[in-house]
Amino acid sequence: MQILFEDEHLLVVDKPAGLLVHRSALDAHTQDTVIERLRCSRGRDEGLHAVHRLDRATSGVLVIARDPVSAASVRQSFEAGRVRKSYLALVRGWPACTSGCIDLLLARDPERPSTGQPLLQASTRYRVLNRHSWPFQTDPRFQTSRYALVLTQPRTGRRHQIRRHFKQIAHPLIGDTTHGKGLHNRAVARWLGVSRLWLHAVSIVLPHPQTGQMLRIRSVPDPQWDTLGFSSAGSELP
Numbered sequence: 416m417q418i419l420f421e422d423e424h425l426l427v428v429d430k431p432a433g434l435l436v437h438r439s440a441l442d443a444h445t446q447d448t449v450i451e452r453l454r455c456s457r458g459r460d461e462g463l464h465a466v467h468r469l470d471r472a473t474s475g476v477l478v479i480a481r482d483p484v485s486a487a488s489v490r491q492s493f494e495a496g497r498v499r500k501s502y503l504a505l506v507r508g509w510p511a512c513t514s515g516c517i518d519l520l521l522a523r524d525p526e527r528p529s530t531g532q533p534l535l536q537a538s539t540r541y542r543v544l545n546r547h548s549w550p551f552q553t554d555p556r557f558q559t560s561r562y563a564l565v566l567t568q569p570r571t572g573r574r575h576q577i578r579r580h581f582k583q584i585a586h587p588l589i590g591d592t593t594h595g596k597g598l599h600n601r602a603v604a605r606w607l608g609v610s611r612l613w614l615h616a617v618s619i620v621l622p623h624p625q626t627g628q629m630l631r632i633r634s635v636p637d638p639q640w641d642t643l644g645f646s647s648a649g650s651e652l653p
Contacts (some may be wrong), residue, residue, distance in 0.1 A: 416452055420632050424485040424625050425478065426453065426463070429634045432474040432611055436465045449477065466490050467498075468574070472590070475502070475616025475634045480624065488624035493572060498621040502567050502577055503544075503636060505613035505643060506586040507599045509561050514542040516570075517580040525575040525593075538570040539580045545644035553602050560602060562589065564643045566617075577614065589613045609639055 416434075420427035430436070430449055437450045450463050464486035469477050480486035492498050520534040545564040553560045563586070569576045578594045581587055587595040589603045590612035604610040618633040636645060 416449065419476065419634060420630065424481055424623070425489075425630075426481060427619075427630075427632050428453070428477050428479065430469055430474055430477040430616075432472055435471050436469060436477065449479070453479070467493060467572070469616060470575070470612075470614075472612035473502075473614045473616060474637070476500075476619045476632055477616070478619065478621065485624040489621065492622050492624075496570070498619065500569060500616060501618045502569075503613075503615045503617050503640065503645060504565050504567055504577060504581070505589045505603070506563050506565055506581050507561075507589060507596060508586050509546050509563050510541070510543055510565070510584070510586055512543075514540075516540045517584055519580060519583050521573045521576065521579055523573075525579055535573055536571060537573045537576055537580065539567055539577060540570060541565045541567040547643070549603075549606055551602055551606055553598055560599070562599075562603065564645060607639070607642060611639070613643075615640065 416431060417429040418426065419429055428449060435445060435448045437448050450465065453463055462482055464480040464483065466478050466480050466486050466489040469475065478489060480489055517539045519537060521537040522529040522532040523535055524532060543563050543565050547562045547564070548559045549562065550559055552558060567577055573579075575594065578588050578591050582594040587599070589595065590600055590610070592600065615636050616634065617636060618631065620629060620631045622628065623630055
């Protein structure tokens, strides 16, 4: 697990896909988490506070505070909208617009039926980076199947926001076993030879909790993303 930034207040790590941030009811028996790995390598007495979420299957930039005061400061920055996160995602189909903003309400808890839940404002910007037409069928009407690589920026922090928003506009994320389409997940896994959720937290911009200086931290996606036409040396990232 690579350290992307470190000082006495913050640790920013490049989280691998498949690793929980901390122990959870999702897998009550696992001992292998981001927090446990850091405590084993740096001393178990160090206070570590994950200040935002990355789903287990999502890879990329994860911010961890090293003391309660820094944790509170970073969380306040999130709540005030002073933090900008960017993600790479592979989605089904070609969005009609090369860029846009998804402003659709989301239920508070994505793991429960939406009916009866409060609906929350949610906003996600996106930009199409690359389009693919691959030579396999997922629909008997067409000889090829279309997918798009997008750069997306959630402007609000709802749980599973990116995954649910792209599902709502009929472009679900590939590899998403909860909100995606199994047919496309399996077809792309066979074509690319990789079975995974195609969602990577590629960058974060946030004020330092002590100095207020804006930090811009990036995670270079693993080589699997190269097959989708993403160049970490390009100008795609904000």
